[in-house]
Amino acid sequence: MAESENGKDGKSAAKRPKIDAENEKRNADEQSTDNPVVDFQLTRILRDNPREKSIFIHGKVKDQDAVVILEKSPFRQDSLPELLKTSQLKLEMQNDVYSTYQLHAPPQLNEIKTTVMCPATEKHIKKYLHQEVFLLEESGEDYRNLTLPYISGQSFSVQWVYNILEKKAEADRIVFEDPDPDAGFVLLPDFKWDQKQLQDLYLIAIVHRRDIKSLRDLTAEHLTLLTNIRSKGEETIQKKYGVPPSKLRVYFHYQPSYYHLHVHFTAVEYNVPGCGVERAHLLSDVIQNLQLDSSYYHNRSLSFPLRADDGLLQRFREAGKI
Amino acid sequence: MAESENGKDGKSAAKRPKIDAENEKRNADEQSTDNPVVDFQLTRILRDNPREKSIFIHGKVKDQDAVVILEKSPFRQDSLPELLKTSQLKLEMQNDVYSTYQLHAPPQLNEIKTTVMCPATEKHIKKYLHQEVFLLEESGEDYRNLTLPYISGQSFSVQWVYNILEKKAEADRIVFEDPDPDAGFVLLPDFKWDQKQLQDLYLIAIVHRRDIKSLRDLTAEHLTLLTNIRSKGEETIQKKYGVPPSKLRVYFHYQPSYYHLHVHFTAVEYNVPGCGVERAHLLSDVIQNLQLDSSYYHNRSLSFPLRADDGLLQRFREAGKI
Numbered sequence: 001m002a003e004s005e006n007g008k009d010g011k012s013a014a015k016r017p018k019i020d021a022e023n024e025k026r027n028a029d030e031q032s033t034d035n036p037v038v039d040f041q042l043t044r045i046l047r048d049n050p051r052e053k054s055i056f057i058h059g060k061v062k063d064q065d066a067v068v069i070l071e072k073s074p075f076r077q078d079s080l081p082e083l084l085k086t087s088q089l090k091l092e093m094q095n096d097v098y099s100t101y102q103l104h105a106p107p108q109l110n111e112i113k114t115t116v117m118c119p120a121t122e123k124h125i126k127k128y129l130h131q132e133v134f135l136l137e138e139s140g141e142d143y144r145n146l147t148l149p150y151i152s153g154q155s156f157s158v159q160w161v162y163n164i165l166e167k168k169a170e171a172d173r174i175v176f177e178d179p180d181p182d183a184g185f186v187l188l189p190d191f192k193w194d195q196k197q198l199q200d201l202y203l204i205a206i207v208h209r210r211d212i213k214s215l216r217d218l219t220a221e222h223l224t225l226l227t228n229i230r231s232k233g234e235e236t237i238q239k240k241y242g243v244p245p246s247k248l249r250v251y252f253h254y255q256p257s258y259y260h261l262h263v264h265f266t267a268v269e270y271n272v273p274g275c276g277v278e279r280a281h282l283l284s285d286v287i288q289n290l291q292l293d294s295s296y297y298h299n300r301s302l303s304f305p306l307r308a309d310d311g312l313l314q315r316f317r318e319a320g321k322i
Numbered sequence: 323m324a325e326s327e328n329g330k331d332g333k334s335a336a337k338r339p340k341i342d343a344e345n346e347k348r349n350a351d352e353q354s355t356d357n358p359v360v361d362f363q364l365t366r367i368l369r370d371n372p373r374e375k376s377i378f379i380h381g382k383v384k385d386q387d388a389v390v391i392l393e394k395s396p397f398r399q400d401s402l403p404e405l406l407k408t409s410q411l412k413l414e415m416q417n418d419v420y421s422t423y424q425l426h427a428p429p430q431l432n433e434i435k436t437t438v439m440c441p442a443t444e445k446h447i448k449k450y451l452h453q454e455v456f457l458l459e460e461s462g463e464d465y466r467n468l469t470l471p472y473i474s475g476q477s478f479s480v481q482w483v484y485n486i487l488e489k490k491a492e493a494d495r496i497v498f499e500d501p502d503p504d505a506g507f508v509l510l511p512d513f514k515w516d517q518k519q520l521q522d523l524y525l526i527a528i529v530h531r532r533d534i535k536s537l538r539d540l541t542a543e544h545l546t547l548l549t550n551i552r553s554k555g556e557e558t559i560q561k562k563y564g565v566p567p568s569k570l571r572v573y574f575h576y577q578p579s580y581y582h583l584h585v586h587f588t589a590v591e592y593n594v595p596g597c598g599v600e601r602a603h604l605l606s607d608v609i610q611n612l613q614l615d616s617s618y619y620h621n622r623s624l625s626f627p628l629r630a631d632d633g634l635l636q637r638f639r640e641a642g643k644i
Contacts, residue, residue, distance in 0.1 A: 037406045050396035053375045072394040074372035084359045103434040107426035114423040134568045135590045246456045246644055249600050268457045278571050280599035284625055303606055305590060322568055
């Protein structure tokens, strides 16, 4: 629920339909006999991401609703020499040692990944529709009066977390465990990380204790747990992946996407969604804050982003808090 | 100096050569007579950004060093119908309502922006070479023993800041001023924002006081200044741009890229470089922390990213801190 536009951590990645993986190879070299979007009638742009060169479009194909996602492909290092040799360049400007061009590449060296959902349901369309994001400021009192009742009423299941902790699921993915019931945790790769390269390293530490919903519940009582996660998490990642603590960003989300305490370990150079100051809280800061004041996260006003369609935002609106 | 890979705030944008602006139109419709990169010999990839579909390459053109930057262009909403109609689609997989394709577009509808620097100097090459980033943890003592002497020794000029405060430069860009010598500040658009759309709104508040280098110098004495910046900055942005406080991310950088206290106001949905939890500090958190403990930023260990070639990192290394 309290998931920002960027909030795709934890399990949510695993829940998305695996449209790419399974059949990708099967039809790889087949040429489609017809262009399914040749008579596409554009209804509206659902979302435009100029920085990442992707766009999400709603339209009609033969009277059926369709969602089309276009995304330019990254440069392939192995085809760069061919790209530069075989393209046409149109000069735009020249000044001293600098010149700029528009490069016209052979289409097969400059592909656009295209995903078509047809017929698309209202749910597909809503999923891709850009939702405005608001920054809320939640006081400790707001948490107890609005957020906590909302969370409790939603009965979000964290059964999948318990399955991991009890080794009923994903046991083979666990890279470290401290079984201590108070200070212990399991460490495993996040689903968004394919573990093929270290640039986008992403692991999650999930605590064994089941009574800590989020940052808001932390007090000085939990300092042993937190310093344990920090030291053993960093040690494991150094040993297993050769990545030292100075290359890691270690943090909580608030709001988290599920209410069982967990810590994110990501490569510091990886600009991962959800690492912005408006949602992330460095573990090292949290430890110091609790050392200073045990009730720091109990009393403090915390800012976090919410999408316009989030139920919690609605609660804050009804209470006249925005 | 203490500028992370992403640290391009404040004035640094203005210092970069204006390679695009001046001559862009002049040669707009000229076709280049030859392809300057047709005999480009690739030396190495300086930087690859698959998420943003850009790549920085070092190579040789006729025995001269050259840097070539390639960046795929964003989708143009006005040419989408033509793009979909005139492209070829190669089916990759089909599963239920989902199908994926590689789209082969006419080259003029799928341009690649190309920047060539030739002959390129060592400085050009170094500028674009990816630098490893490390996360440092600086204690209050480290600040006084290592960082402060380093900053002071570098004699970074902030004359351009004084020029703004004294209306000797950029006076027409100021959108608000509170002239009070203690609690006052000027607010103006950051150079990275062209003010043409609100999606990437970015303003900077620069304080009139000249004795506050950064977050580290702040105490409870400065609370009036900080709450003043927050309330008048938000009020001005709401009035002038129609953007309410709930759509703003308001924060400091630590390390900042120049040592005269300033506050960043950016659109909350704009994933701007430097807004990550490892470098940004929300103004609302800073205010609360100083209310709790006037010496919070004097004593606290603060984490921040530094590029491998940063002189400050070298100091920390020599002192055995990493």
